[in-house]
Amino acid sequence: MLRRSLSRAFPLLSNGLLQTLPLPFAPSTRSLRSLSSRTSPQTVNPSPSQEEESHENLRDSSRPAVSISIDRSGLHNSAEHSHNQSSDSELVKHLKSIIKFRGGPISVAEYMEEVLTNPHSGFYINRDVFGAGGDFITSPEVSQMFGEMIGVWTMCLWEQIGQPEKVNLIELGPGRGTLMADLLRGSSKFMNFKKSLHIHMVECSPTLQKLQYSALKCVDETMNEDGSTKRTISMLSGSPVSWHSTLEQVPLGCQTIIIAHEFFDALPVHQFQKSSRGWCEKMIDVSEDSLNFRFVLSPMPTPATLLYLRKRCQWASAEEVVKLDHIEVCPKAMELTHQIAKRISSDGGGALIIDYGKNGIISDSYRLAIRKHKFVNILDNPGSADLSAYVDFASIRHSAEEVSEHISVHGPITQSQFLGYLGINLRVEALLQNCTEEQAESLRTGYWQLVGDGEAPFWEGPDDQTPIGMGNRYLAMAIVNKKQGVPVPFE
Ligand SMILES: C[S@@+](CC[C@H](N)C(=O)[O-])C[C@H]1O[C@@H](n2cnc3c(N)ncnc32)[C@H](O)[C@@H]1O
Numbered sequence: 001m002l003r004r005s006l007s008r009a010f011p012l013l014s015n016g017l018l019q020t021l022p023l024p025f026a027p028s029t030r031s032l033r034s035l036s037s038r039t040s041p042q043t044v045n046p047s048p049s050q051e052e053e054s055h056e057n058l059r060d061s062s063r064p065a066v067s068i069s070i071d072r073s074g075l076h077n078s079a080e081h082s083h084n085q086s087s088d089s090e091l092v093k094h095l096k097s098i099i100k101f102r103g104g105p106i107s108v109a110e111y112m113e114e115v116l117t118n119p120h121s122g123f124y125i126n127r128d129v130f131g132a133g134g135d136f137i138t139s140p141e142v143s144q145m146f147g148e149m150i151g152v153w154t155m156c157l158w159e160q161i162g163q164p165e166k167v168n169l170i171e172l173g174p175g176r177g178t179l180m181a182d183l184l185r186g187s188s189k190f191m192n193f194k195k196s197l198h199i200h201m202v203e204c205s206p207t208l209q210k211l212q213y214s215a216l217k218c219v220d221e222t223m224n225e226d227g228s229t230k231r232t233i234s235m236l237s238g239s240p241v242s243w244h245s246t247l248e249q250v251p252l253g254c255q256t257i258i259i260a261h262e263f264f265d266a267l268p269v270h271q272f273q274k275s276s277r278g279w280c281e282k283m284i285d286v287s288e289d290s291l292n293f294r295f296v297l298s299p300m301p302t303p304a305t306l307l308y309l310r311k312r313c314q315w316a317s318a319e320e321v322v323k324l325d326h327i328e329v330c331p332k333a334m335e336l337t338h339q340i341a342k343r344i345s346s347d348g349g350g351a352l353i354i355d356y357g358k359n360g361i362i363s364d365s366y367r368l369a370i371r372k373h374k375f376v377n378i379l380d381n382p383g384s385a386d387l388s389a390y391v392d393f394a395s396i397r398h399s400a401e402e403v404s405e406h407i408s409v410h411g412p413i414t415q416s417q418f419l420g421y422l423g424i425n426l427r428v429e430a431l432l433q434n435c436t437e438e439q440a441e442s443l444r445t446g447y448w449q450l451v452g453d454g455e456a457p458f459w460e461g462p463d464d465q466t467p468i469g470m471g472n473r474y475l476a477m478a479i480v481n482k483k484q485g486v487p488v489p490f491e
Pocket of ligand 1: 117139141172174175203204205245246261262267
C-alpha cells in the first residue's frame with residue numbers, strides 16, 4: 001500500500017524506476033565475497049545501569065570554572081599486550097607524547113580522533129580497511145542494492161525539490177566509493193537527474209580518495225588550452241567530482257543532497273561516568289611503567305562534563321538520565337548537524353543519515369575495537385583497529401532543530417523499513433530474474449544481511465554462513481528544508 005502512495009507522490013517511482021535500474025545483473029565482487037567472509041558489527045550494546053539517583057544538576061546551564069586534576073587509579077589495565085617501548089608505532093609514540101607534554105591524560109574523544117584520523121598514521125589514512133581483506137564490512141560493500149536504494153531516495157528528493165538543473169550531491173565519508181558508484185550506475189538512465197549532479201566527496205583519507213576516484217571511474221579533463229584549469233569527471237554519470245576534507249569546504253549556493261552512511265559513528269565521543277564524586281569524565285593515560293595505555297576517571301567534572309554532558313541531558317527527561325551511570329556525548333556530531341541544517345536551510349535540499357544507533361542517550365557503546373573482523377581492546381595497538389560508537393539520533397534531531405526553524409527532521413526508522421518502503425524487494429526480485437545460481441545465492445544473502453533482524457555478531461561462528469541482519473540495528477533519519485514537505489519514505 002505504501003508503495004502505491006509513494007508512486008502517486010513521486011512519478012519517478014511510478015515510472016518504474018526500480019524496474020529500470022540497470023539489468024542484466026552485473027555481480028559486484030563484494031556481494032560474492034560477503035558469502036565467504038565473516039563480517040562483524042562495529043559496536044557492542046550499551047548496558048544502562050539501574051542506579052536511582054537524581055542528576056538534575058546536569059540540566060542546569062550555569063557553568064562554574066573547573067581545573068582538571070586526575071585520579072591516576074586506573075579503571076582498566078590492558079595487561080595482555082605489554083610490550084617494550086621501542087616497538088611503539090608512530091601513533092603510539094604520538095599519543096604518549098601528547099599525554100606526557102600535557103602533563104595528564106587525554107579525553108576518550110581526543111584519543112578516538114587521533115587513532116582514526118591522525119593525518120600521518122590514523123586508522124583510515126593509509127590503507128583500505130573495508131571488506132574481507134580489511135577489518136569490517138559495511139552495507140554498500142554487502143550488496144549493490146544498498147547504493148541503488150540510496151539512489152532511489154536521492155532521485156525522489158531531487159524530484160521533490162523541483163528537479164533543479166544543478167544539485168550538489170555530497171557524500172560524507174564515502175569509504176571505497178562503492179555507495180556513490182552504485183547510486184550513479186542505478187540512476188544512469190535518468191538523464192536530467194544525472195546532468196544536474198555535482199558530486200562532492202568529503203573524505204579525510206588520501207588512500208580512500210584514490211579508491212573513490214577509481215570506483216567512480218574518474219578522468220581528469222583540461223578545461224582550457226594552456227591546461228591550467230582542470231576538472232575531474234565521473235565516467236559513470238558525466239558529473240564533475242571534487243574532494244574535500246570537511247563539509248565546510250563544499251561551496252554553498254545551490255540545492256544540496258547530503259548522504260552520510262556510517263560517518264557519524266566515526267566521530268569522536270566523550271565518555272562520562274557517574275561516581276561518588278558526581279559525573280566525571282573517562283580519560284586515557286599511560287600506565288605507571290609507560291608501556292601501555294589505561295583508562296582513568298577524572299576526579300571532578302571536566303569542562304566537557306559541564307559543557308557537553310549538561311547540554312545533552314537538557315534534551316533528555318530526568319527519568320532517562322537517572323537510570324544511567326555511563327553517558328556518551330558526541331559534540332562533533334552536534335557541530336556537523338548544525339552545519340548540515342544551516343546549509344539545507346539556506347540552499348534547500350536534504351540530508352540522509354544512516355548508522356547504527358538509538359533514538360536516545362547512548363550509555364556505553366564505545367568499549368571494543370574491531371581488527372580483522374574480530375573484537376579487540378580499544379587500547380591495544382591504536383591505529384590498527386576501527387573505533388566507532390553508537391549514534392545518538394535524538395541528539396542529531398535536537399542539534400538540527402536548535403539552529404534552524406526552516407528544516408524538519410524525520411525518523412529515525414529502521415534500515416529494514418527504509419529499504420523496504422523504497423522497494424528493495426522489487427529490486428531483488430528483478431535481479432533474481434537474470435543471474436546465475438551463485439549470484440542468486442549472493443543476492444539473497446546480501447538482501448537478508450541488509451534488511452534482516454538480529455543481534456551482533458552477524459555471523460555466529462567461523463564456519464556458520466547464516467547471516468543475521470543489520471535491518472533493525474541500523475537507523476535512517478532525514479533532515480530536509482521544510483519547503484519541500486516530508487521526504488520519501490518518512491511520511
Ligand atoms: C565507517 S567508514 C564508512 C564508509 C562508507 N560510508 C561505507 O559505508 O562503506 C567512515 C568513512 O568516513 C571517513 N572519515 C572518518 N572520519 C572522518 C573525518 N573526520 N573527516 C572526513 N572523513 C572521515 C573515513 O575515512 C571513511 O571513509
